[in-house]
Amino acid sequence: MKAVRFRIEEIIKVAALYLDYTIYLLLNPFKFKRKPQNIRKILVVELLKIGDLIVTTPSLKALKEKYPQAKIHLMVQKGFEDVLRGNRNIDRIITYHEGIRPTLKSEKYDLGVIFHPGSLKVSNLLRKVGVKYRIGCAKVGILSGKGYFLNKKMCPNTKPQHKTIDNIDVIKPLGIKISRKLEITVPEEAEKKVIKNFEKNNIRKKDYKVVLHLGSNYRTHEWSTERFIELGEYLITNRKAKIILTGSKKDKDKNEEVKSGLNCRALNTAGSTIKEFFAYIKQADLVVSIDTSAMHIASAYNKPIVALFGAGDPRVWQPLSENRKVIFNDKYCTSCMKGVCFRKGKRKQECMRSISVNQVIQNVEALK
Template sequence: MKRLIIGPAWVGDMVMAQALARRLRRLDRAGSVHMMAPAATFPLIAHMPEIDRGWLLDIAHGRLHLHKRWQLAGSLRSERFDEAIILPRSFKSALVPFLAGIPRRVGMIGEMRYGLINVALPAASANRRTVDEFVRFAGASDLAEDERPRLRAGHEATASIARLDLHNDRKLVVLCPGAEYGPAKRWPAYHFAGLAGLLAQRGIASIIVGGAKERALGQEITAGLEPGLVHDLTGQTTLAEVIGLLARADVVVSNDSGLMHIAAALDRPLIALFGSSSPERTPPLSPHAHILSTDISCRPCFKRDCPLGHTDCLVKLDVARVAAAVLDRLA
């Protein structure tokens, strides 16, 4: 069977979607799996060996652009797909498979898209992990351990590493201070600065990574630190280069974010920091991940911004505790 997966727009969800592709490959080794994704997550497809071909949905997030969707659907018609699996629950995400005439279009019940999908799964449960909801599309009730996401690293980070003069014999910690969802998932920048300073005192290099939106965070973290062992690359790398840097890391420290899921899928030693969200819902899927959080009564609230205005769930996750976890994994 020839299948097209419509991938998510969030990096973390896109990583978890690889588990579905791995499951489909196991069920139908002679079949073919393609994936379509927007620009924000499309580069991940190149790191998923289970995907035969990627299709770029070159439309800004939230925009309809019906003409562009019609053009893309026209390109897909000649592929003669048997099935489309539509992971996002929006109306727009179901349009291209419908316009392409793909006969079986599977998706969760969502934004008034009856007819656009013709095989409807019940809406996702708030009590189940996102990855388990994804593998439901392949008939599995839960994720099998040997089907968890496993990204393949490339060599895109070579130039960035060379530019920073990072020696292979020096320990490297990669810091991921961003979280696209909102501030209630971000460990404070001054805590990241404290951690980077402690590591630098021990001769351990750290790199700060993130997109253009994290530039202010990177600058805040490095503002009071001596240059040399702390390198801010926020907004200066492609997603593919960040994947390469994460693959090079001896330890990754990350908020609950897309980069956390990438690090987990690369099997890097990972310190995952949880604030308003819960590892019961979106855990890092790796035996090498160590989750840190506080036990204050108001978490998890799943809010973008702290409704109480203090973000104590992350403020009270102190630097010494995180540093101890990092140093333990570097030992």
């Protein structure tokens, strides 16, 4: 019954998207008939997390190429300022908070770009602070969406496409040409700290280094620690790998379980700074990750990667590394996009439980 309900919810959602956009067009027939001119300052808004920010980088680069003289400011939520700090296409990073309005108003932005997911609140904020042209997407819904305060709202796309393309679609009305290459930076001090930690733990430059990333904000994306231990054992035995476990502070205990299961033959780096997290992946020869930001960091450095998907949709979030393998057992319940599994008993989180250690090993061996 719940699967049927989910399908009905999806049908209603698609219908609501088109109704939403139709209402927007009817109420705003003359908006954005001409492309904005004389753009000197741009505000880009992305208020989600690490991976979401990384997949905006192709669009940020395209904006800079289209308007090379313009200053580009990026507004992010608190705690994520370092993700794109140092990116050559960003002139300033602003932390979003409830009292941000006077700061934004003083900047006198010519163009505002709202990436996924947009909201009525954010588009209205940009209107109130005097942003002349406002483009983007807005959540569907009577209370949360409509995008009434945008000069140009993108037409809804109901077919799954990669999130980089979603972001590209937002700025297409500006006549921008774009590539999908992701860009992140690591400061020298972060790289030095990581290398020093390697030396301290007897990990040499010539060693085959494998990053295993276990943690996610969504339980439905997680693979069991027991299977990560078995995978790590294989890599140590057959590849003489040095195992590096990455993650945030909340992943520390889970990483310790894996480290213990491998008789301490792993380096637990959970809780490192964002830039150090990037640096560990930059140093890796292979990354094995569940559906989370580690995939996109690996893609930015074009690292060989095996990505494990369950509740997420690889058509939307798969890594972009040239040398990649995506494991997605779609004959099981998959791509529900939910953070908590609605299945019970033996079918609980079957999407990720269906991925065997042997399946991951086969994909590792199949990498170029």
